[in-house]
Amino acid sequence: MTFTLAIVGRPNVGKSTLFNRLVGKKLALVDNQPGVTRDLREGQARLGDLRFTVIDSAGLEEATDDSLEGRMRRLTERAVEMADVCLFLIDARVGVTPTDEVFADILRRKNAHVIVAANKAEGNAGEAGYLEAYGLGLGEPVRLSGEHGEGITDLLQVLMPIADELAEQRVEETIEPETDVEVEDGDEDAAPVPTRAKPLQVAVVGRPNAGKSTLINAILGEERLLTGPEAGITRDAISLAVEWEGTPVRIFDTAGMRKKAKIDDKLEKLSVSDGLRAVKFAEVVIVLLDVNIPFEQQDLRIADLAEREGRAVVLAVNKWDLEGEKQAKLKALKTEFENLLPQLRGAPLVTVSAKTGRGLDRLHDAVMRAYEVWNRRVTTAQLNRWLAGMMEAHPPPAPGGRRIKMRYATQVKTRPPAFVVMTSYPDAVPASYSRYLVNGLREDFDMPGTPIRLTLRGQGDKNPYKNRKKKQPSKLSKHLK
Missing domain, CATH: 3.30.300.20 (K homology (KH) domain)
Incomplete structure (x- = not known):
C-alpha cells in the first residue's frame, strides 16, 4: 500500500537532506543557510518494502502574519493536514528549542501519526539532543543522520506498523454494501475514453516575478505553491501532477531566471540550474512574460534556450487583466515577437491572467497544439x-x-x-x-x-x-x- 509522509521542522534541521535520502536522488536543493526550501516538494520514496509519497516542506517559524515566513508556515501546516504521517525533525546538535516545543504541540493536535526524529545525531555531539527529544511527548524518538544514512532502518521499523494500520483503514473504507446500479441504455457498449499513458511534461519559465507560481496555482485550482509580491520566491523546480482540461500533465514551476552577471549568490545559481534541468526534461515549455515589460533581453535568452534545447515553445503574456488597450497591445506584441524571435516564428502567443484565471483554456489549447506539431512526422x-x-x-x-x-x-x-x-x-x-x-x-x-x-x-x-x-x-x- 501507499501513504503520504510529510517531513516538518524548524529551518536548517536537515529536512531536504533526508528527503533526498528517502527518494534516492538529489531532487531538493540543499545548502547550509536556513530557509532554502519554500514550497512543498513531493517525491516517491522507497524504504525496505514500503513505497510511499514523501513531502519536503518549508521550515516552521513562529510567524502567523502575511509575511513570507507566515505564508511559508501556512503552506507547511497544509502539508501536515494532508499527510497520513508526519516526521517531526529536530537538530540533535542544537537540542530541543522553545520553537520545537510549540510546534510539537501543534502537530499533536493536527495529525494522528507523528514521529519525532533527532537528525544530525551521528557521533557523541547529538546524544544530549536525542535524549531531550523524549520530553516532547511524541513517543520514543528515532535517532537519524539524513546526510550519512544512519538510523534509516530504525525509521522503517517505526513506519511499518503505522503503514499496516493505514492499509487496514483504507480496506474498511472501500468495503461498501452492494447496491443495484441503474445503467442507462447503451452505456454497456460505450467505448472507453482514451487516456495518455504518461502525463505531458510542461515547464513554466521566465524572469522573477512574472507570475509563474500564480499561474500554476490557477491551473491547479488551489494555492499549492507559495506566491507573493517578493521577487524570487520560488527557489527550486517543483513538479506537480494535475488533470488540466482533461489532459494528465506534470507541470514544473521554476525559479526566476536573471542575467548571469546579476547572479552572485550560490543558492540562486543552484536554483537557476534546477530550472534549466526542468527545461531539458520538459516536452513543452511555457515562457511567461510580464505584459508591462515583455520581451526584455532575458526573456529572449530564455525563449532561445528552450528552442536550442529542442522543446516545443508557447509564449504566454501574463497580467493581461491590467492592460487597458488590449487590441493595440496585442498587435504590438505579435510584431515584436516576429522581429525579436524569428527562430520561433509561428509559435503560439497567448494572453492570460494568472490572477483571474482568464485565458487558461486558450493556454491549454496552445500547449496541446505545440505538442502535436512537435511530434509531427512526414513521410x-x-x-x-x-x-x-x-x-x-x-x-x-x-x-x-x-x-x-x-x-x-x-x-x-x-x-x-x-x-x-x-x-x-x-x-x-x-x-x-x-x-x-x-x-x-x-x-x-x-x-x-x-x-x-x-x-x-x-x-x-x-x-x-x-x-x-x-x-x-x-x-x-x-x-x-
Missing part, C-alpha cells in the same frame, strides 16, 4: 516531392562552378522534427539555403514555431567503410592461399 515520399518543388522554385547555388545536387530527403526523428537531406558538396551549401529549406518545411508541412533540425549529408557520409584503410592480409592467410 519520405512527401518530403521528396517537396524537395523537388523547392529546388525547382529556387535551385541550389553552384559555388566555384560546382553544381550542387540534392538527391533525397527523409525524416530521422520527431520531438523535435529532424530531417536529413542527401546532397553533393554539403559543406558548400550556404546557410541561407538551409534556412530556405527549414522555412519551407515549416510552412508546407504546417509546423509553426517548433524547432526544426536539418542536416545536410554527402553520399559518402552513409558509407561506414569510407576512408578506412584496407586491411593487409596476414602471413597465415598468404600461406593458406
